[in-house]
Structures are given as structure tokens and as C-alpha cells.
Amino acid sequence: MQLPSPAKLNLFLHITGRREDGYHELQTLFQFIDLCDTLDFALTRNNQITISPIIAQLPTEDNLVYKAAKLLTPYKKDPSFGIDITLTKQLPMGGGIGGGSSNAATALLALNVLWECHLSLAELAKLGVKLGADIPVFVMGFAAFAEGIGEKLQKVELDTPYFLLVKPDCHVSTGQIFTDKYLTRDTPPLRISHALKLGGHNDCLDVVRKHYPDVNEAYLWLKNHGDAKLTGTGACLFLAFDNMHDAERVRLSTPTKWQSWVCRGCNTSPTHDALNQWIEQNRS
Numbered sequence: 001m002q003l004p005s006p007a008k009l010n011l012f013l014h015i016t017g018r019r020e021d022g023y024h025e026l027q028t029l030f031q032f033i034d035l036c037d038t039l040d041f042a043l044t045r046n047n048q049i050t051i052s053p054i055i056a057q058l059p060t061e062d063n064l065v066y067k068a069a070k071l072l073t074p075y076k077k078d079p080s081f082g083i084d085i086t087l088t089k090q091l092p093m094g095g096g097i098g099g100g101s102s103n104a105a106t107a108l109l110a111l112n113v114l115w116e117c118h119l120s121l122a123e124l125a126k127l128g129v130k131l132g133a134d135i136p137v138f139v140m141g142f143a144a145f146a147e148g149i150g151e152k153l154q155k156v157e158l159d160t161p162y163f164l165l166v167k168p169d170c171h172v173s174t175g176q177i178f179t180d181k182y183l184t185r186d187t188p189p190l191r192i193s194h195a196l197k198l199g200g201h202n203d204c205l206d207v208v209r210k211h212y213p214d215v216n217e218a219y220l221w222l223k224n225h226g227d228a229k230l231t232g233t234g235a236c237l238f239l240a241f242d243n244m245h246d247a248e249r250v251r252l253s254t255p256t257k258w259q260s261w262v263c264r265g266c267n268t269s270p271t272h273d274a275l276n277q278w279i280e281q282n283r284s
């Protein structure tokens with residue numbers, strides 16, 4: 001089974017409070033983009049979980065894909081089931097586009113089928129949030145207005161513009177941004193109808209720009225070309241366009257020291273599209 005594992009954008013990210021456990025209450029708008037990692041799954045009968053190739057500075061036990069497979073182990077139909085996973089990365093790590101969370105969700109969705117666990121999407125999302133606040137939206141697979149720590153999801157249908165995505169040459173620590181004392185944590189909560197009509201901003205932007213000069217520089221550069229936004233806690237920034245041609249034109253002038261892509265917003269996760277197709281083809 002081969003599945004794409006897409007990135008997400010936070011079209012806005014408002015921090016509305018802080019919980020006693022230190023996690024922050026958010027209101028955010030998630031949309032997927034068609035920029036993806038790829039995961040290949042081969043079912044085995046040796047009760048082992050393997051992931052290849054080795055990723056530098058990411059021991060297998062720390063890989064969210066491995067952790068997701070471990071979480072699902074108690075639900076296997078046959079205890080001898082194992083899995084060989086090939087993870088082909090394209091998404092930058094620590095970019096605020098949720099690559100690791102997406103990979104974990106893709107593993108949960110694939111193994112639920114291959115290991116015949118028969119968990120519902122809601123059950124998988126509940127397991128996934130133990131590994132990361134961003135995992136439920138990838139498990140559910142629809143563009144969403146999210147609250148709580150990002151796990152309370154309301155499905156939305158959004159325009160699907162082209163995006164220019166730019167990755168400044170740094171890796172932002174989500175934990176560092178959320179512990180900064182100058183982070184805005186009291187944005188008044190909006191009703192979903194207002195949030196969708198008015199749009200929003202990213203409360204992390206100022207703190208990320210302060211700590212990461214490269215993000216600041218890329219933000220100032222992109223701002224000359226439109227309404228530049230930060231996704232999640234960064235480092236990636238994005239601009240929306242009505243058509244691919246305009247997005248490509250700006251991308252071609254983007255300083256080469258920053259990685260850049262043109263991609264398209266999608267309201268359904270490509271993982272779900274591919275998994276449904278696989279299930280259809282393998283129905284016995």
C-alpha cells in the first residue's frame with residue numbers, strides 16, 4: 001500500500017488561552033496542500049515494525065510513524081502482524097506544515113486497514129492526539145476550523161487557491177515559541193461564521209520573527225508580493241494566489257537560499273483519497 005502524506009497550512013492561528021498543563025487553547029483554520037511525503041507499507045508476519053531509510057538525527061524510536069504503529073499494536077487482529085514502512089520525505093521538518101504529524105496519521109490510517117484493527121476515524125484521532133495536537137486533523141482528513149489544542153474540529157469548505165510556500169533556512173522549535181513570555185495568549189475567541197468571513201492572523205508571528213532573523217527576512221521579502229502569512233509556529237511562510245502562473249512568477253524571483261514550492265490547497269486529504277481507492281481495489 002502506497003499513500004501520500006500531505007502538509008497542512010494554518011490559514012490563521014489565534015491563541016485564546018492557556019491550559020493548566022501548559023498547552024494553549026487555539027482557534028485555527030487548517031487546510032491541506034498537495035505537497036506530500038510518501039509512505040509505503042508492506043505487511044509482514046514477524047511482529048516487527050521497521051522504518052527505512054534511516055533519517056539523520058531522528059532515531060527510529062523517535063519517529064512519529066514508529067510511535068503511531070506502536071500505539072496501534074494492541075488492536076492488531078493477529079498478534080503476528082508486523083509492518084515494513086518506507087518513508088520518503090519531501091516535507092521539511094520543523095516547518096510548521098505538520099509533516100511528522102501527517103506521517104503519523106497516515107500510518108494510523110494504513111495500519112488500521114492492514115492490521116484489521118477496525119477502529120473508527122474518531123477513535124484513531126483520539127489515539128493520535130496523544131502523540132501531537134496536529135494529528136487529529138490529518139486522521140479525519142477534512143479542512144477544518146479547530147479549537148481546543150487543535151483537536152476539536154468542524155469541517156469547512158474553503159476556496160482552494162494556489163500557494164507559494166517558502167521555507168526560511170531554519171528549524172523552529174514549537175515548544176520554544178509556546179513558552180515565550182511575550183506570546184499573545186488572549187485573542188478573543190471568534191464564532192466560526194465570523195472567523196471564516198473575517199479571516200485572521202497568526203499570533204505566533206511576532207515572536208517567531210524576533211527569535212529567527214531568517215524568518216523575519218523572508219517575511220519582509222514576501223510582504224512585497226502580498227499578504228504574507230506564517231503557518232503554525234513556522235518556519236514556513238505562504239502567500240495565496242488565484243492562479244498558478246502568478247504563484248510561479250513570484251517563486252522564480254524568490255532568493256535561492258530559501259526552499260520554495262507552488263502548491264494547491266485541498267479540502268480533503270490526499271491520504272484519504274488514495275486509501276479509499278486502495279480499499280476499493282482490494283475489496284475481496
Ligand SMILES: C[C@@](CO)(OP(=O)(O)O)[C@H](O)COP(=O)(O)OP(=O)(O)OC[C@H]1O[C@@H](n2ccc(N)nc2=O)[C@H](O)[C@@H]1O
Nearest residue numbers: 022023024096097098132133134149174175178232233234
Ligand atoms: C502550532 C501548531 C498549529 O497547527 O503547529 P506546528 O507549528 O507545530 O506545525 C500545532 O498546534 C502544534 O502541534 P504539534 O506540532 O503536534 O505539537 P505537539 O507535539 O502536540 O506540542 C509541542 C509543544 O508545543 C506546545 N503546544 C502545542 C500545541 C498547543 N495547542 N499548545 C502548546 O502549548 C507544548 O509546549 C508542546 O510541548
Ligand SMILES: Nc1ncnc2c1ncn2[C@@H]1O[C@H](COP(=O)(O)OP(=O)(O)O)[C@@H](O)[C@H]1O
Nearest residue numbers: 062063064093094095096097098099100101103
Ligand atoms: N516522520 C517524521 N517526520 C518529520 N518529523 C518527525 C517525524 N517523526 C518525528 N519527527 C520530529 O517532529 C519534529 C516536528 O516535525 P514536523 O511535524 O515536520 O514539524 P512541525 O511540527 O513544525 O510542522 C521534527 O523536528 C522531528 O524531530
